[in-house]
Each structure stands twice: as structure tokens, then as C-alpha cells.
Amino acid sequence: MPEPREGQERFVAPIDETPLRAIDAVDVDAVPENQWKEAWKRLRVSPLFWLAAAIITFIGVMIFFPTLFTSADPTRGSLDDSFAPARDGHPFGFTRQGYDLWARTVYGARASVAVGVLTAIFTALLGMITGAIAGYYGGIVDTLISRISDIFFSIPLLLACIVVISVINNTWPNRGFWGSVLVVVVALALFAWPQITRQMRGAVLEVKNLEFVDAATAIGATKMTNLRRHIVPNSLAPVIVATTITLGIFIVAESSLSFLGLGLPQNVVSWGNDLSDAQNQVRSGQHLQVMYLPAIALGMTVLGFILLGEAVREALDPKARKK
């Protein structure tokens, strides 16, 4: 054996410098954490999330306690007050019809957010069920669901809603607040689900081949049990992100429909209707304040939900999650 060269002589470190530890010892003091808890930890320190939460909380209070913000009635007005400037108790003045502008904006949140949230929930449910079935069972079922969703996906959302709502308007003209909301929600959800289906299907395809699913099958779990216990919960993250982001889009869609006179009927207080009324002012260029207020409210709400979606996406991003 050749003599070791300089710097490569035998060296043994003093044992007390690096005492041996048990092989693969468990850190007993650690606090349990799963994906959701970890995500919450990341959300908690995200300024984006707190900004979104502040906006959404503010809107939420406006919806449930409108009287905290205004004592005026949004559906009572006098033409004497048409475009009247702000005065005591009416901080932003009046609309063309003499309604209190601020009260209209505060009460309008209810319809807009109701449509957004309900549509998001319906879409998510529909998309999750179809996506999970397509991804998990595969074969002919998958082909069928995927092709149908492709067809729906290729129809422009607003155009399809215009057609559907026009038809319903003829058969069910006077339907009140919740009836009107329901019609818009159903029309939107009917054409928006394929997006969630695709997300869910992709996630399920990935999860169903993981070994813990095989392990559950080997235990004796049936296909349905496996889907419910392991596959769906592990596929939810991308769907939740997509749903929060689309929520904002649905609110805009409702306003667009109302603006066109097809969303919520005139007698329902909503931002879309107010914007629709205000469009005349754009042409004349006078009294533009009746447009600004609902537009800002709408913009802020959509921003709030989109920021929330963005923050949730960052918190749930598998790349950011520790392995």
C-alpha cells in the first residue's frame, strides 16, 4: 500500500465532537401539520391574503348589515331628487330616478356576490363530480364526459347565457329576487363547469396512480371508498384555487348580463343594473358619478376574490410545499 500523501493521512475526529445519534430518530417535539395546516401557515403571513380578506370582509358586512352603512332605502326615490348632489344622509347624491346612490351601491352587493358565490359552488360541485368520475373510471366514461365538456367549453359563456336567459324570460317573466338569481346562476353554471372538470380530471389521474391508493385496494377498500377517502381529498387543491379565481369572473359575468338587460330584472338592486342605467350618462358626459360608484364597488369585489384565489394558489402550490 503506498504511503498516503500530504493532507491525506489517516484522520479520525474526536468522538465527542460528533456524538452518534440513533439511526433515523424521530423528532418527538414537532407539532403535527398537514397540507391544509401548512397552507394556512403560509396564508397567514401573506399580505396578499390579508388584503383580499379585508376587502371580502368589508363586502360581507355590507351584504349582511347594510343598515350600518346607510339609512336610505334603495328602492324609494323621488324624481325631484334626480341627479341631486350630495346632502346630509346621502353622501354621494342621487341617481336619475332619484334613488340614493350610496344605498343602491351598498344593497347591490347582495345580488352580485350571491350570484358569484352560488355559481362558483354549483360549478365546483358539477365539475368535481364529472371530473372525478372521468379521471377515476377512465375508458368510455372518460371519453364521454370529456367530449361533452369539450362541446360546452367551445360555446362562449356569455353568448350561451344570453340565449338561455332570453328563453327563460319568455316562460317565467316575474320571478322575484331569488328566482332571478337562480336563473342567472343556473345559466352560468351550465356552461362554466367544464373548466373545473378538466382541473379535477387531471388531478385525479395523477393521484389515482399513487401507491397509497394501491395500498388501500390491497386492504380491501372498494373503488368508491377509495375515491371518497383518498383520491378526491388529494385532488381538491387545484379545484379550490380555480374556483376562487372564477368567482370573480362570475360576478363580472352577472354584471355584464344585467348591463345587457338580461341578468337580474330591473326591480332587483344590482351593480349591473345600475351600470346599465348609468350608460346614458356616458354619452352625455354629465353626472358621471352615478357610474363611478357601482363600478368601483364591482371592481373592488372582483379584485378581492381574485387576490384571494392568487393567495390560496400560492399557499397550495405543490412546488412551494416541502417534500
Add this chain to the structure above:
Amino acid sequence: MTETQGAQTPLLKIEDLSVAFRAGKEYLTAVDQANLTIYPGQTIAIVGESGSGKSTMAHAVIDLLPGSGQVTGGQILFEGTDIAKTGRDQILALRGSSIGLVPQDPMSNLNPLWKVGRQIKEALVANDVAHGADADRRVVELLEEAGLPDAERRARQYPHEFSGGMRQRALIAMGLAARPKLLIADEPTSALDVTVQKQILDHLDTLTDSLGVAVMLITHDLGLAAERADHLVVMYRGRVVESGPALEILQDPQHPYTQRLVSKAPSIASQRLSSVKARAEIRAQAVEHAAEVAAEVAGSGEEFGEGSNDILVVENLTKVFQLRGSKPWEKTDFTAVDDVSFGLQRGTTTAIVGESGSGKSTVARMVLDLLPITSGRVLFDGVDIKDLGSKKLQLRFRRQMQPVFQNPYASLDPLYSIYQSIEEPLRTHDVGTKKERETKVRDLLDKVSLPTTVMSRYPGELSGGQRQRVAIARALALDPEVVICDEAVSALDVLVQAQILELLNDLQAELGLSYLFITHDLAVVRQIADNVLVMQEGKVVEQASVNEVFDNPREAYTRKLLDAIPGGSIPLASS
């Protein structure tokens, strides 16, 4: 190893190097006052477990530490210049041209959108070695040199058209493209089959010897390190705990950590006669316990099966997959498993050994009834698993045979707490009350030597070895008779591997379990198995007892697998 004459000034000298990572306001030391010397043309190896700081040290040399890491002390002298203190430009000049790197994971280190040739050409152009058509010619030469046949065509292919071994060869070609003086090989073969590992390392040896390139080999396997390098540096918890001539360390380890490595690493342990004796004792106990279980099964008439000695019999098992052909309406048949027959006796272990693609895992999945059988039969304790008509019988069968899978990161549901994971089989089979199930889970955790505090934790917080122990606990929850381990220790560090093998052995002796043990690594087989089935391309090429296979292999393929065990040829001190 050939000694390079002449050059007596070190090529690389690391003196008291410390590297720390910033975590919030604190600094976590990853490398603590490490020393190391490499002479020109010499191969040295850094050995350590994951988290020992071995890769961090190598990355510090080429200034590739991740963002939060930085050198906090000491020197890195490359040909006499301290590169820890020089500017970025000088490091950039050194990278590639003087110091090359072969990274760890061949799957993620090639750009999937670029042809392999173009990626090597990039290395040539970046280091000003060759340009234009010259560079193209050089790329082909380099690929040929790295041992890729048909190099010209290969250079025009994309990474996905390469196997893992071929990608690693391409990365070696890239690392050596600018003829560096030092090549850092960071676990270059840990993602590959043992036989491919041997081929690639052999080739790397001859290549660097003929080019006179010094190699810094980073590995977790002491056997492999000692076989390839003449100087060893053993790292543990960020410190160099022992260093010196390879043979001396292997035959006379001084530091307790090195002693642990030498005594436990499967590649080295597989040579020892003591492992054979230990296994024989375990089998004797296991068979005795298993016989008691069998007598119970045969006597009761309630239990599943006949209580026969052959707990598992596989007859002419065949699996044919239909692959998409060249035209959409055409299908080609691919026989993944071809006429495989074997038996597993109560209380013993049968190992199925083969390279990836040999069909060994497909056998396991068919035996577990997770994959439909094309032809042949699987008899569990005398009952054909295809004839389990009723749901009730199927569930009874499931109870008797449980799997432990390879990937410790995918085999537990990340959203289930450890308690829920282990309790799941009990819940599925409606065993006991909630309270009884909790007692059982505690008992199982105790059996796999995990503290009960882990019950409320989630898989993401446990190490690979700990998760594998949870998977074993889950497999044992229903008191099965057979456990199928599909590469159950392949993804683990050597010491953890040894620990899990020990645990499996202890459980077998205590409970009289029978194992079907699937692995690509013959080294682990000797410590756990009694019979071996060697598979190649779906067929069984050799079938014998473990000792027979190790001492007197009949097939050339089996000999190839045996030769591939790293460190197998090194004489050990008598122990």
C-alpha cells in the same frame, strides 16, 4: 486504481471550510470545518448519509450553493488560489473548463426541450473549446467516449428518448466536455439499477484515468466508495469524522460512525458469513411460529385457507399488456411476465431479483390481485385467488396478504395522520371498537419502534425510513400471513436500509410471517431471503436458495448481478 506520478501539489485543498444556510434570522451550519485534499488525477470519495453535508461541500467548490447558503469560514484552494474569496467571474471561468460536474438525477438535469447534442455543444461553446461545425464533431466524439453507441444519431435525439443510464452517460460527456482537471460526481448512479451503475462507474474510471482527470465522488454507499476511490472522506452531521486510505478505513474503522457504516451497509454485510448465520436463526424461529399459525388455521375451519405449508404457490403466471402499435387501430402484445412459477413456504422469504423492466413488480401486483392475470394461477394457502366469488371471501383474502411499497413518499396518504393511516385497514374490516383500534395502533407502532407521539403527525413530517415503518405497521394491522415488499428498502439510505431489514427480520421471527421480497439489489437479499428467483425480461432465469445463488451462481446474468454489488470485491478484515 492507478497512481499518478509526479504531481505532488494538491489540485484542490479544502481547509476548515464551513458553510451555513440562512433560515430566517438564524444560520444553520451545514458543513463545519471540513478538510480535504485531492491530487491531480486522483479519485477520492466523500461518504455520508443524506443531510451529512457532503453535497453542500461539493456545491461550495463550484459556487452552486442555493440562495440561502454561504461559505462562512475556511478556504477552498484550487491550484493554490482561494476560490471561496474570488469573484463570480473567476468562478465562472473555472466552472466547466477546470471543474466539471456530473449531477445526481439524470432525469431532471437535461433540458427536455433541447436535443442532447445541443446541450453538450452548449458546454463546449460556453467554455470556448469549440464552435460551429467543430463543436458538432466534438459532441459526437464525446458521446462515443462516454460509451453511447451510435453517437451521431443519439446526439440528435431528445432526453426522453434516452434511458436513465444513457442520460447519465450524456451528462458525463457534458461534464468532461471541456477536459476539466477535476470532475465532481454527485451520487451519479444512485437513481440507476445496480448493473447499470457498475457499467457507468467502470466507464467513468477508465475514462478519467486515461484523461488524467481527478474525481470527487460523492456517495452514501461506503462499499461503492471504497471500491472506486483510493482516499475516503467520511462525513457525518456536517463534519469530517474520518478520512484516510480507503482500504485502511474499511478494514479498520476507528470512528463509531464509520464502524456503524462498515458493519451495517448491506453491500458489505452481504459478504459476511455472520449474516448467513443470523438469517438461518431467524428462519428457524419464523418457521416454528408459522407452523403454529398453520395448525390453528387448519384446525379452526373458520380461517381462510387450508393451513398448508406452501402459503403461496404461483403456477405459470403470465401477463400480457397491449401496447399501442404504430397505427392507431393496431395493438402489439408485450409479455411483461412470462410463465413464472414459484412457491413460498410459511415463515420463509422468497426474493425476486431483477433489473427494472424485468417484470418483478408486475408479478407482485398480480399476486396481490391488484392487476388481472392473463394466464396461470396464484394459490394462497391452497385457494385460487381467482375463485373468490363472494365479497366476504375477497375481504378475508385481503386480510391475509398485505403489501409494503417502494416509494415512501407516495405510499401514505399525505392528508391522513399516521394514526388514520394505520387504523384504515381496521376500519375497513370493522375490527373492534374505536378504543380497541387505538390500542392496536399503539401496539403496532411499538412493534415497528416508533414512538406513539407520531400518531397525530402527517407523513410529510417523517423521514423516508420512518414512513416505511408506518407502511409496515399498516401492513401488519390485519395480522396477515404474507407481506409483499416491493422494493421496500430501495429508496433509503444504507443505514436506514439495514435498520428496516432488521425490523422485517425481527417481525418475521416474532410473528411467523412469510415474505415475498422484490428488489433490484442482490446485496440486501442475503440478509432477508431464503430463496431467490432471478428474473430477466419477464422470465425466471435462475431459481435456487440464497446461499446457492451467492456461492455458486449458474447463470451468467446472476453473476452479473452479483458482480454489480458495490464493494463486493474488497477484502474485509476478519470479523
